[in-house]
Amino acid sequence: MVRSIIAPGKYVQGRGELGNIKEHAKSLGKSFFIIASPNGIKRTKPVVEKSFQGENVKLAFESFNGECSKGEIERLRQGVKENNSDVIIGIGGGKIFDTAKAVAYYENIPVVIVPTIASTDAPCSALSVIYTDEGVFSEYLLLPKNPDLVLVDTGIVSKAPARLLVAGIGDALATYFEARACLRANALNMAGGNITKAAYALAELCYNTLLEDGLKAKLAVEKGVCTVAVENIIEANTYLSGIGFESGGLAAAHAIHNGFTVLSQCHHLYHGEKVAFGTIVQLVLENSSMEEIEEVIGLCLDLDLPVTLEDMGIKEVKEEEIREVAKASCAEGETIHNMPFKVTEDDVYAAIMAADALGRLYK
Structure with a gap:
């Protein structure tokens, strides 16, 4: 190895x-x-x-x-x-x-x-x-x-629109969970090797920083000011997530993001906004604890990141469309195959629908 x-x-x-x-x-x-x-x-x-x-x-x-x-x-x-x-x-x-x-x-x-x-x-x-x-x-x-x-x-x-910083948080939100999945699967990272303890530690630090400073940074940037929390989130979005995704590896969250790009209803969203919902779907696929799912959904709600299909721009949920998303998410070569278990289109469809139900429950 x-x-x-x-x-x-x-x-x-x-x-x-x-x-x-x-x-x-x-x-x-x-x-x-x-x-x-x-x-x-x-x-x-x-x-x-x-x-x-x-x-x-x-x-x-x-x-x-x-x-x-x-x-x-x-x-x-x-x-x-x-x-x-x-x-x-x-x-x-x-x-x-x-x-x-x-x-x-x-x-x-x-x-x-x-x-x-x-x-x-x-x-x-x-x-x-x-x-x-x-x-x-x-x-x-x-x-x-x-x-x-x-x-x-x-x-x-810090003078850029707050939505852009929040979208970066959405992208960074997946970093730890995808690195964890790749570690469990012994999957290769973007650098063509297995994950180092250093990269995994950075991915975990990234997630903890988002939980600690995400909301504080959003509120500060909305006022056009740069606080310590903003500095921390910029580092998390840019460096911790950058090293974390490239040297940790990608898994279901980004593949599901790619799947949602097939729907025109989602084209108004930034990359990180779609990744945030993809992270919730990945946690459902993994059958993560309710405590962990609640923590992620809670952060997304604080930051106005999508937690339901309606938030993703899908006002009318059609089974055939969600199945198209699931199909694209599971395409050959997609990073969803880095999960530590086999994932099928049916699995992704079910996880998307369950994630939507969870999101509506907490909204």
Whole structure:
């Protein structure tokens, strides 16, 4: 048995840390190619330029076209070549991260990830999700290493809408339970090895942090302030969950999320919102204790995360539609097969319906 854990080369988090990007990134190169949305460039360019002021470096800012596609990656690679850039910086959200990581991989140069939201655990991972130019999923690009630096300015992240932070909590909520399932099944993690005690401890710490600080952080961000609880939740959503999912492994919760993507009624939800309900379904599949299920549902209710099919946007429950979700959740190669027991489409259908009933009971 081979155990493995992977992580970014360096993780830095703090209020105002974007203003110190020079100190954290200067050892990586001398010519920086910075990818962000047009609005992201407008908001962050003065801060980045001020940080590098007086240094013998070149900064090239390039607007992201909105889709992590092969065409966009190739366009940006051309910009890197024209500017003789030797470091990529991606500032923004998930698709910008994935694009920056892909460009850096193909150009074989370091990459810095600067999240401006904490809605997923993607910033730390060695993975890019590639879409077509029209936004249709194309493929996963598995990368040989994680980002060289992940820099999180919590002053910026805490100003984003509270729903985004809460969606990140929903995504992080699955981390411990999926790692636990993979450990019980002796399943491989995303790094191709078995889970280490370190990765499992981080996954467990992630869950405990969500329970302790999730509601406090949501309330603080709704007021536009950054408290210790917000700092803790940003770390949980970004780093603890990032290491936890990649080096712990995925199981039923994320597979069930993928299953719900077949229903148009759920398309308005963020990734983490669907994952939160998928976590409850996984607990039902495992026949977890009522104490554990109540704890998870209680946190979701505190944070306004979905606990019923109606919360997921499904106003009229049709058996054939839920069975389509169950079928997609159990597709060949899905992570639901990392559960420590065989899971069938009938099992998933039953667990979804039971999770909905539990959610309605506690609402």
